[in-house]
Amino acid sequence: MNRLGRTGVRVSPLGFGGAAIGNLYREVGEEEAHEAVAAAWDAGIRYFDTAPHYGLGLSERRLGAALRQYPRDAYTISTKVGRRLEPVPGATGDDLADGFAVPADRRRVWDFSADGVRRTLESSLERLGLDRVDVVYLHDPDDHGEQAFREGYPALEKLRSEGVVGAIGAGMNQTAMLTRFVMDTDVDVVLCAGRYTLLDQSALDDLLPLAVECRTSVVVGGAFNSGLLADPRPGATYDYAQAPPPLVERALRIKELAECHGITVRAAALAFCAAHPAVAGVLVGARSAAEVADCAEQFATPVPGDFWRELLESGLLSEEASP
Numbered sequence: 001m002n003r004l005g006r007t008g009v010r011v012s013p014l015g016f017g018g019a020a021i022g023n024l025y026r027e028v029g030e031e032e033a034h035e036a037v038a039a040a041w042d043a044g045i046r047y048f049d050t051a052p053h054y055g056l057g058l059s060e061r062r063l064g065a066a067l068r069q070y071p072r073d074a075y076t077i078s079t080k081v082g083r084r085l086e087p088v089p090g091a092t093g094d095d096l097a098d099g100f101a102v103p104a105d106r107r108r109v110w111d112f113s114a115d116g117v118r119r120t121l122e123s124s125l126e127r128l129g130l131d132r133v134d135v136v137y138l139h140d141p142d143d144h145g146e147q148a149f150r151e152g153y154p155a156l157e158k159l160r161s162e163g164v165v166g167a168i169g170a171g172m173n174q175t176a177m178l179t180r181f182v183m184d185t186d187v188d189v190v191l192c193a194g195r196y197t198l199l200d201q202s203a204l205d206d207l208l209p210l211a212v213e214c215r216t217s218v219v220v221g222g223a224f225n226s227g228l229l230a231d232p233r234p235g236a237t238y239d240y241a242q243a244p245p246p247l248v249e250r251a252l253r254i255k256e257l258a259e260c261h262g263i264t265v266r267a268a269a270l271a272f273c274a275a276h277p278a279v280a281g282v283l284v285g286a287r288s289a290a291e292v293a294d295c296a297e298q299f300a301t302p303v304p305g306d307f308w309r310e311l312l313e314s315g316l317l318s319e320e321a322s323p
Helices: 030-042 058-067 114-128 142-161 176-184 207-214 245-260 265-275 289-300 305-313
Strands: 014-017 047-049 076-081 083-087 100-103 106-110 135-139 167-172 189-193 217-221 279-285
Touching (some): 014 030, 014 289, 030 058, 030 289, 047 279, 058 076, 083 114, 135 189, 142 176, 167 176, 176 189, 176 207, 189 207, 245 305, 265 279, 279 289
Parallel strands (some): 014 047, 014 279, 047 076, 135 167, 167 189, 189 217
16 A cells, blocks of 8 residues: 555555446446446455546445445545536436436536535535545646635645545646646645556656655556557547547557567556556556456556567657656
8 A cells, every 4th residue: 555645545556446337438237336346345456536527426326335345444535526516406318428327417516615625525425425535636627726726725725634534636637737736735646647658648747756856646547548558449539539540550559569578558558657656556447347357457467677678669658758
């Protein structure tokens, strides 16, 4: 288990991302979701991440129910604030426009106010069936930076000082604002999704070096860039859209090189993310026990040094990014 910043909160090097069991893109049955969490536990995963955004609260409800059989002090759980959920009486239709195959019986309201942070966290605790969470992230404050820094962050800082949460941070798909959080606030951890992978190392330009200097932990999400590095092929997704042909070609070259060294591209992608000294954990999203077992197996697979050398020599990885 790795410590987050200077806190006493610890996370397993491989974590379970809860978006998929919130019906990301397609429905997942209750039993299948429960089995995915159980498989994560059996694989030694002790860090679980969720958010109200994931399935309009479905991910939190399912994760809380699945974890209820385990001792509370044996795992670490994080959720997020910034999108408050409000009921929509008489609503019809689904939430697929926002990526989740759930009824649109609630709506998301952007709210990084101090009151919004507390209300959102209280609702999350109710859905999770818990009296506390270990980590709270400000979730995607890209277009709400002023309120997030002026109101949302101080609210989290107060919750931490009161002992309501153990660690605080921000989670985003970009590095510029995360870097500002590390530089200008006292966050313990930032969740960086998709910006430190075998296909995108932009986090090396600013975030990761500063995180090491400030002793702020980084949790990496999106190690597979939403699909392309899990199964490189034409038509695969990259950052939630169809992957451009040049990136597909690059991913296929990485896959071919990995297979020459007796490993999968998934093992290489996970090992790459985990190797940086700022990184405390890597989150993987899985919707079934089989997917969890595969991720755990790939994460435990040693990656030969010759693979990294050939990746460098072939121009598929820069020297600055080499593990």
